[in-house]
Amino acid sequence: MTQTNRRWTWMVYMAGDNGKVFEQLKGRKQLFVPMEEQGYQDIQEMEAVGSTDEVAILAQFDTLSDREHTYRIYIRPNSEERVIENIPEQNTGDPRSLRDFIVWGIENYPAEHYAVILWNHGTGWNEDDIYAFARNRGVQLRASDDEVRSLSRNTRLSSAFFLSSIVEVMQLDDGESRAIAFDDSSLDFLDNAKLQQAFREAQEQTGQKVSLIGMDACLMSMVEVAYQLRANANYMVGSQEVEPLSGWPYTAILGSLTSDSGMTPEGLARLIVQEYGRYYEEDSRGSLPHITQSATNLTVVEKLAEAVGRLASVLRQLLAEKDFDVENALSYAKRKVVRFRDKDCVDLYDFLKILRDEYAGNNTELTAVLDEVINLMTLEIEPKLVVANVTSGLRLSRVKGLSIYSPFKGYSKFYDRSDFASCGWGELIRFHNSVHGA
Template sequence: MQHVQTLIVILLLAACSPARANPSPALADWTILVFMNGDNNLEPWALSDFYEMASVKSTKNVNIAVQLDRNGRYTGAYNRWTETRRFLVKKNQLPSPDASVQNLGEVNMGDPKALEDFLRWGMQTYPAKRYALILWDHGQGYRDISDTGFQGDFFRSARGMPFRSVSHDDTDRDQLYNQEIQQALRAALAGKKLDLIGFDACLMGMLETAYAMREFAEVMVASEDLEPGFGWAYDKWVAELAERPGASSEEVARMIVKTYPQAYNPSVLQPDETMTLSAIRLSQIDPLAAAVSTLSDAMLRSLDTEIGAIEAARHASPAFARDHPKKGDQRFHHVDLKKFATEYQGRTRNEDIQKSLAEVIARHQPAVIASYAGPVRLREGASGLAIYFPAGRMAYATDVLEERGYEKSNEVYPVAFVREQRWADFLHAYFERVP
């Protein structure tokens, strides 16, 4: 009987002891989440960039998770699979169906819910100390037009509305607007911030885009101008990150910008002289946007006397993506913000405006962490952030890509920068006075 009592006591003690918790897996330093939309004519370049990622040695410190949607019309590789698949990219891995970790079927990559779901899944499945989200595809800045057949960034009508956008899905005839990206990030992050958000896409390096992303990430990487189909040099910057996994968000952004021109083998293909890429410190966007609004107010007050100087400064600020897709074509009206401010500084004697211009330039400096520009764009003054600025009334009136995006009353995918800042007020007053 005594032995039985002793056994009961031991069992009771064991039952009261806390269970030994399974140790949590060690957090990676970085998880890179690539929302790769190859459901269009960039499909071959999507596979090319996947190969670049897979050329880097695998490490427990850096995860690369990819959601890849294919079209099947532009390359027959891997039996032309056309669904949307998720991958954890490893050394020498191929983007074949059996290498994926999930088959989602056909996913509309132009739906904000798809972006939200991918971000949630990536952060939960591959937890890390730091996260980067990269939107990979065509891009048109802060807000598309019929297919030109160009093998690279081109323009297509998806919903029948030519709004500027990113992540164009041919199968589902849809794309993401900045407001929809905001919606997806707000739902997935729930008040937290990404360490880095990147647009491996054309023309997203605008103040309007940075303003929309400022509450969701520490740093943004994007191009003021068109990006060639090769896109970023993933084999270079991911390899550098694998060697330095403790790098900060700003350090990784610098890696991406620094290695960008290295995506091109000089013996095969020279880097495009109009290439641009910049890293933007998003915590500095509010002060910069406020400075642009103050400048807008100053120009409005003196528009009758300043109109000539403003017009001359605008014409001295070359537009990005000009001559695309054909010589003499000018369907985008993005100019470098600092270039315009600098040109205007040398043309006005208005002290109020001079002060406002100096503030814009001063606020621009801490906002741009790093900037690359090919020789042509460098000579023209590309410095990291573009802004929408048609040269005059006719340029604005005939901008088929604008679709009331710069009207404060617009309710269709409204642009936060337009609604909340006063640059649009200046522009409309300017358009009333110039030819």
Template sequence: MTHNERHWTVMVYMAGDNGKVFEQLQGKRLMAPMEAQGYQDIAEMEAVGSTPEVAVLVQFDTLSDREHTYRIYIRPSEEPRQIENIPEQNMGDPRSLRDFIVWGIENYPAENYAVILWNHGTGWKEDDIYAFARSRGVEIQASQDEVRSLTRNHQRLSRAFFLSSITEVLQLEDEDSRAIAFDDSSLDFLDNAKLQQAFQEAEAITGKKVSLICMDACLMGMVEVAYQLRANANYMVASQEVEPITGYPYTAILQNLTAYPEMTSEMLAKLIVQEYGRYYEGESRGSVTQITQSATNLKVVEKLAEALGRLADVLHQLLTDEDIYAENALYNAQRKAVRFKDSDFVDLYDFLKVLRDRYAGESNVLTQVISEVMDLMIVEVEPQLILANVTSGVRFKRVKGLSIYSPVRGYCPFYEKSEFAGYGWGQLIRFHNHVDEE
């Protein structure tokens, strides 16, 4: 097999070491168990299998096997499963993701590479949920919800733990922890900086850039996440809302890809979004009321960030000048735009639309920059930022593909770790929410 013959290598990074019961936390879990769903998703992949043109690879870490992590080449459908046991991996360590990508590229070279990050996901937020446990020598339990989210009914972790005393990190005004690839046994997770590091190092080692990054996880379809990964791939597929526990329809995706392996990375990104929508909206799945999935062109994210930076500056200045029309418009946008399971996350397009519609002042600069950002979000407009977007449920009809951090009150200091915060968005939130500057 030569590089030219194989069009795609798809690597699925399955962090399934979740759902551990911690006796020190009164027999609670931090996260819903994911291992059983991992085996189900592997079976979905095996229903199609790899072909000479498409290689499908999995790195699967489980809670039940404490000695090994599995690397699997999904064989052609008629051949037996091929599993390589490697030492137990900390899937929250960027080196583990880096090494998996390098292994995939070196052993299964192709014209294009896609990496799917499979696990619980929680947007940009990077509060360390495991710090509390490590500080007490605890090895850490949460929700049984049938979604890939972190805690039951979005409770504050202090309540979920049933503890009266908790570390400073967990007492912050923002709720729950946010990141991806949580590993209960290693008490670690991949925050967005670690994700960026893993992809950067893999590219430096192999000289190959991943074409497509997909998040089979919750709440990762955010401006902040896309901006962090803008240089690591060309396209990103993610959900703004929590995902059902069943996640991606791997059989349908791979059936399409293997039938037409010459598809570009843009086409594959769109395909995943379309098949996700079809799977959950179709008669075979019944009615799933609230799903979102979108494909973002990471090559346009820098332009989006610059426009949002100008918007933040203009709004900040108007608020400083006590423009009551700007204050009223922002107040309405904060409270009327569509929000998600994490109520600090708001749909960017809907937020801007309410902001523009409710502004009755005379600042042409404000209305122009709002329209500039909104135009980027429209699928039909070039350059395309949002390549594809599916939603279901009346509540999400106005959702356009990317959310952004915009709490109605308070401010999470961890937001300063986000590279996007440097565009002034965090400063605007602090000012509007009357959070004292430190």
């Protein structure tokens, strides 16, 4: 325990500088559904619970309307007036902004455990520069009327909380990259490496490791993202599919946390998933939305990557030998697997289950490693990989909590930047999709 009796400090990094309308020669362009109003609603949801002696609730809110300040908020207990600190306008796509917020929270509100929630639009591991059109007028994007935390469905480029080098991706138009924490005013966002950097530097400065990383954003519950963050926290909570604009039910989650502040990091991870599923089930009015939310034990992700690496090696060797049974089963799995709003993202379990069921050959090495990965995803063994998973909608009933990159064709020029690609999954995709070179 720390010197205080505080058990948890809950920090929400709110990248709400979205919805800007960009003037273009061919008309006005808006990348995102505006998030600022929803941000104020989510802060009100947190205020409905408020901090206690055992749980501190903090938020850093960057907005589109205030171009001079970003707000750091301590949400007071018992509906008291919030405590707001105005800091200079932040670029939420700069890892230093996230790092400094985490350090501020840990140093000013020390606790036994820390949860950091990334609040914004998101798209998994991909790292395309969605703001290139603002510098390069040749790329045109359209606004979205979808009430979800994602880019326009008509947008050719993908997005994410996560971007490593804007300059390098400015000229690309391949629709194959991911990120999170978008900032329309700064034309920037965080890529996987910068997200990892922010958490690593915060831990180096404070000596404290975050217990839970949450993604109140779309498409972030991916093997690639979990593997990137495996050393930065113990648990990750996020959605495989796009999230509704209303996002997480903060009142329900924080109400339960403050009532039982002694819960473990795994307990909180399970709680978030449970309350998310319950909220949308009760709010569905007879028509269940297509939602997903899952909690991943990051300490087991290394084991998963090793098994997937062995699987990729066996599959690639058999494909090189022109094994018809493997080619047939792999192609069938790619066609029938559950894909999400981003069609390059597939459910890992569903993909391997179809592959296992369709494989008619007798290679025991392949079947053994397929069974190993499938069991990691589903068996009640300790420690579990996916500790909680909730879905709704018939199409999503087969998904088990973690997505993986598996495009129908082609190969992202950025995939090899992800730590996970080096396990051999990237080489398998290139080989099967007949993409030569890195």
